[in-house]
Amino acid sequence: xxxxxxxxxxxxxxxxxxxxxxxxxxxxxxxxxxxxxxxxxxxxxxxxxxxxxxxxxxxxxxxxxxxxxxxxxxxxxxxxxxxxxxxxxxxxxxxxxxxxxxxxxxxxxxxxxxxxxxxxxxxxxxxxxxxxxxxxxxxxxxxxxxxxxxxxxxxxxxxxxxxxxxxxxxxxxxxxxxxxxxxxxxxxxxxxxxxxxxxxxxxxxxxxxxxxxxxxxxxxxxxxxxxxxxxxxxxxxxxxxxxxxxxxxxxxxxxxxxxxxxxxxxxxxxxxxxxxxxxxxxxxxxxxxxxxxxxxxxxxxxxxxxxxxxxxxxxxxxxxxxxxxxxxxxxxxxxxxxxxxxxxxxxxxxxxxxxxxxxxxxxxxxxxxxxxxxxxxxxxxxxxxxxxxxxxxxxxxxxxxxxxxxxxxxxxxxxxxxxxxxxxxxxxxxxxxxxxxxxxxxxxxxxxxxxxxxxxxxxxxxxxxxxxxxxxxxxxxxxxxxxxxxxxxxxxxxxxxxxxxxxxxxxxxxxxxxxxxxxxxxxxxxxxxxxxxxxxxxxxxxxxxxxxxxxxxxxxxxxxxxxxxxxxxxxxxxxxxxxxxxxxxxxxxxxxxxxxxxxxxxxxxxxxxxxxxxxxxxxxxxxxxxxx
Amino acid sequence: xxxxxxxxxxxxxxxxxxxxxxxxxxxxxxxxxxxxxxxxxxxxxxxxxxxxxxxxxxxxxxxxxxxx
Numbered sequence: 001x002x003x004x005x006x007x008x009x010x011x012x013x014x015x016x017x018x019x020x021x022x023x024x025x026x027x028x029x030x031x032x033x034x035x036x037x038x039x040x041x042x043x044x045x046x047x048x049x050x051x052x053x054x055x056x057x058x059x060x061x062x063x064x065x066x067x068x069x070x071x072x073x074x075x076x077x078x079x080x081x082x083x084x085x086x087x088x089x090x091x092x093x094x095x096x097x098x099x100x101x102x103x104x105x106x107x108x109x110x111x112x113x114x115x116x117x118x119x120x121x122x123x124x125x126x127x128x129x130x131x132x133x134x135x136x137x138x139x140x141x142x143x144x145x146x147x148x149x150x151x152x153x154x155x156x157x158x159x160x161x162x163x164x165x166x167x168x169x170x171x172x173x174x175x176x177x178x179x180x181x182x183x184x185x186x187x188x189x190x191x192x193x194x195x196x197x198x199x200x201x202x203x204x205x206x207x208x209x210x211x212x213x214x215x216x217x218x219x220x221x222x223x224x225x226x227x228x229x230x231x232x233x234x235x236x237x238x239x240x241x242x243x244x245x246x247x248x249x250x251x252x253x254x255x256x257x258x259x260x261x262x263x264x265x266x267x268x269x270x271x272x273x274x275x276x277x278x279x280x281x282x283x284x285x286x287x288x289x290x291x292x293x294x295x296x297x298x299x300x301x302x303x304x305x306x307x308x309x310x311x312x313x314x315x316x317x318x319x320x321x322x323x324x325x326x327x328x329x330x331x332x333x334x335x336x337x338x339x340x341x342x343x344x345x346x347x348x349x350x351x352x353x354x355x356x357x358x359x360x361x362x363x364x365x366x367x368x369x370x371x372x373x374x375x376x377x378x379x380x381x382x383x384x385x386x387x388x389x390x391x392x393x394x395x396x397x398x399x400x401x402x403x404x405x406x407x408x409x410x411x412x413x414x415x416x417x418x419x420x421x422x423x424x425x426x427x428x429x430x431x432x433x434x435x436x437x438x439x440x441x442x443x444x445x446x447x448x449x450x451x452x453x454x455x456x457x458x459x460x461x462x463x464x465x466x467x468x469x470x471x472x473x474x475x476x477x478x479x480x481x482x483x484x485x486x487x488x489x490x491x492x493x494x495x496x497x498x499x500x501x502x503x504x505x506x507x508x509x510x511x512x513x514x515x516x517x518x519x520x521x522x523x524x525x526x527x528x529x530x531x532x533x534x535x536x537x538x539x540x541x542x543x544x545x546x547x548x549x550x551x552x553x554x555x556x557x558x559x560x561x562x563x564x565x566x567x568x569x570x571x572x573x574x575x576x577x578x579x580x581x582x583x584x585x586x587x588x589x590x591x592x593x594x595x596x597x598x599x600x601x602x603x604x605x606x607x608x609x610x611x612x613x614x615x616x617x618x619x620x621x622x623x624x625x626x627x628x
Numbered sequence: 629x630x631x632x633x634x635x636x637x638x639x640x641x642x643x644x645x646x647x648x649x650x651x652x653x654x655x656x657x658x659x660x661x662x663x664x665x666x667x668x669x670x671x672x673x674x675x676x677x678x679x680x681x682x683x684x685x686x687x688x689x690x691x692x693x694x695x696x
Contacts, residue, residue, distance in 0.1 A: 459667040460664075461675070462675035
């Protein structure tokens with residue numbers, strides 16, 4: 001086991017590397033474009049230049065991460081995916097980030113302080129708007145929840161919805177190529193959804209092991225928080241950005257998605273970030289619209305697949321609702337000039353579609369499935385619920401949204417009156433899917449913040465009452481997260497990791513012995529849901545049973561060995577419990593386990609390769625070689 | 629020998645300097661907070677709502693966490 005602290009360090013290195021790669025791409029795009037000096041100067045003077053602000057970490061990291069995932073998939077397609085190349089890419093990106101942060105950015109800024117001082121002396125200082133009520137508690141709760149998620153992710157991964165993506169990413173690394181759908185118990189979903197997240201997971205696994213890969217979920221949640229912050233800052237004002245991001249992190253759907261490595265989370269986050277870029281482009285707030293449009297398109301295109309369709313729908317509804325609402329307003333007589341970014345929107349969309357097409361072609365090249373319906377993934381999601389501690393709403397929804405309904409809302413939120421009901425109406429059947437409710441969380445935070453803003457107009461006593469109640473609610477949220485994952489927190493904070501693994505992932509103890517005893521070309525049938533801890537190739541019983549149902553195979557004691565051989569298996573793992581419990585194995589798997597034991601110990605016994613009791617003596621494992 | 633006591637003279641600030649102070653204060657000090665507009669029974673009702681909603685939320689959290 002790695003020493004504590006290595007995994008978070010590797011995660012930070014990965015984030016830094018994404019940032020560095022993004023900055024390099026932004027610089028390249030800026031250098032290649034024919035800079036429009038006039039609009040650049042105007043936007044820079046305005047102080048709200050989208051392209052310059054894209055140096056901020058969220059944009060650069062989103063771009064770097066998307067392109068890095070594309071490179072990893074490409075390496076996987078040509079069979080060159082190995083740790084050495086990944087480390088080289090990471091270090092190059094990290095060095096670039098350090099060079100930008102410590103050298104290039106300072107070089108660019110050095111002549112400016114004098115100019116800034118003269119402009120400051122001319123402009124009188126205007127006090128900014130007062131801080132939002134609740135800002136402190138919201139920011140502290142958001143920070144604590146991020147730390148808690150990082151801590152939880154440092155426990156050895158156990159639950160199956162984490163192990164499955166990790167197992168798949170590990171398979172990529174072990175085979176040095178992209179492997180899709182080889183042993184997925186829930187197929188039928190679009191493999192494009194998982195392609196880029198798996199690439200990031202493989203990257204993190206190569207850098208720092210499973211703990212780093214699990215910590216990646218926290219980065220995904222932070223990306224969604226950044227997208228919300230951007231949207232809130234654009235719609236309501238900059239001072240709403242930080243509380244919006246923190247409230248996003250306090251939503252149970254986001255916490256559950258981050259800790260179960262749900263691939264819908266980064267997809268929705270990147271799509272929303274790209275739409276925010278489109279919005280700024282459309283408003284003409286960008287010095288270099290051409291590269292910005294293409295870069296936006298790349299970020300959106302990397303995640304343009306069924307999981308982002310609800311986010312796309314929501315953004316489209318919002319955009320459509322804006323002019324409808326604006327007709328009731330008195331229009332300005334002098335129409336502003338068409339911003340330079342608008343004409344480039346077609347280029348951005350073309351870039352998004354071509355990147356998305358490349359991702360889908362990569363899926364096809366790797367032998368994955370492509371399915372554009374949400375229904376299949378709904379079935380998979382129902383079978384594989386995110387491990388949120390509670391499936392309910394966040395405190396922002398319970399406490400602040402009803403207030404938002406009762407209090408007048410800012411004019412900037414008017415499009416929501418049309419966009420939100422339309423979205424709920426269209427997506428109601430699929431509202432339980434993460435890809436559907438994650439954009440909803442982002443949008444609902446805006447009126448909740450509008451309600452928080454109204455608190456400043458209240459007299460002191462009721463305001464303090466509401467602030468205290470919301471603070472208690474947010475503290476309870478953080479406590480609930482820590483309470484639910486208390487064993488993981490204990491294991492991460494120096495508890496006995498092996499004891500934790502044995503309790504949560506009992507079949508873990510057999511994996512190391514199986515790897516030692518089995519030949520390298522063995523394929524083992526395991527009763528576990530995931531073969532993450534096995535280095536040998538495995539097939540889970542669930543997956544085998546599903547294929548058997550599909551192909552209408554009827555197991556036969558005499559023909560069992562031949563049937564298993566024809567499924568590509570060489571060995572089977574069986575388990576016996578000294579004190580059986582109802583939840584030891586799922587019923588179908590338990591039946592298959594009993595059938596295997598009967599066949600292996602039958603008239604023609606199978607050769608037993610390994611016979612091992614678990615450390616607590618409750619389980620006895622046997623690995624049998626399937627006779628030819 | 630002790631110097632004779634003199635009555636302290638009130639300081640005279642020129643009107644121009646006073647105006648300059650006022651302008652400086654306008655720039656440096658934050659504006660006074662606006663008077664609350666949401667007061668009375670409406671504000672009290674929202675405060676009561678916040679307490680009730682948070683209590684319900686806490687009860688829900690405790691129930692879900694203890695039932696698992």
